[in-house]
Amino acid sequence: MLVKTAEFVMSNTDVRKLPEPSLPEYAFIGRSNVGKSSLINALVNKKGLAKTSQKPGKTQLINHFIIDKSWYLVDLPGYGFAQTSKKNRAEWERFIRRYLTKRENLQCIFVLIDSRLEPQKIDLEFCRWLGEQGLPFLLVFTKADKQSTMKSDQNIAKFKKSLLAWFEEVPSLFLTSAEKRQGMEEILATIDDINKN
Ligand code: GTP
Numbered sequence: 620m621l622v623k624t625a626e627f628v629m630s631n632t633d634v635r636k637l638p639e640p641s642l643p644e645y646a647f648i649g650r651s652n653v654g655k656s657s658l659i660n661a662l663v664n665k666k667g668l669a670k671t672s673q674k675p676g677k678t679q680l681i682n683h684f685i686i687d688k689s690w691y692l693v694d695l696p697g698y699g700f701a702q703t704s705k706k707n708r709a710e711w712e713r714f715i716r717r718y719l720t721k722r723e724n725l726q727c728i729f730v731l732i733d734s735r736l737e738p739q740k741i742d743l744e745f746c747r748w749l750g751e752q753g754l755p756f757l758l759v760f761t762k763a764d765k766q767s768t769m770k771s772d773q774n775i776a777k778f779k780k781s782l783l784a785w786f787e788e789v790p791s792l793f794l795t796s797a798e799k800r801q802g803m804e805e806i807l808a809t810i811d812d813i814n815k816n
């Protein structure tokens with residue numbers, strides 16, 4: 620699938636003020652700095668659409684982007700950001716979890732994982748929570764350009780193995796690089812398939 624247009628719609632902290640849930644929606648979530656905003660820009664091939672930063676904690680709101688006037692991509696703030704207060708973190712948790720569980724047009728959640736790291740507890744537990752809620756999710760391993768494919772594959776294998784402690788099956792996964800636009804066609808094809816069904 621080729622994206623023709625991608626436009627910013629709105630930023631929100633209030634789940635009640637989101638766009639009408641009339642179009643299919645896909646959300647990107649993961650630890651701060653994992654590359655959610657960069658991945659969105661790479662998917663639609665539009666640098667600077669979603670704001671990125673070398674410093675974690677850049678995205679603070681629920682950001683909606685409309686793609687080809689027919690579906691939404693949603694950029695979310697990251698979890699596990701150390702430089703924030705406990706209160707902030709608890710608020711984040713509440714509003715994101717509310718968004719994820721209540722958003723009726725949300726088709727699928729893309730959970731981003733840093734392909735350079737061994738399985739992180741926070742990511743595994745977040746996946747477990749999604750599973751418990753019955754929310755559909757897929758795994759996106761990011762920053763593949765930063766190390767060898769062998770190293771990424773090792774970390775992916777370990778992550779899958781850890782998930783199998785809680786899940787009977789591991790969801791589909793993608794190895795990506797926003798920098799090199801690796802894996803973008805595969806993600807877009809998956810979205811296209813869901814949109815068509
Ligand atoms: P928060 O909004 O803070 O939660 O972060 P985020 O997950 O949106 O991360 P963001 O897209 O802002 O990227 C964080 C940093 O990682 C930036 O410096 C990006 O340039 C870099 N980055 C993201 N994806 C890639 C990638 O695929 N390859 C490389 N080399 N760097 C990447």
Ligand code: MG
Pocket residue numbers: 655656657670671677678694695696697
């Ligand atoms: Mg971001």
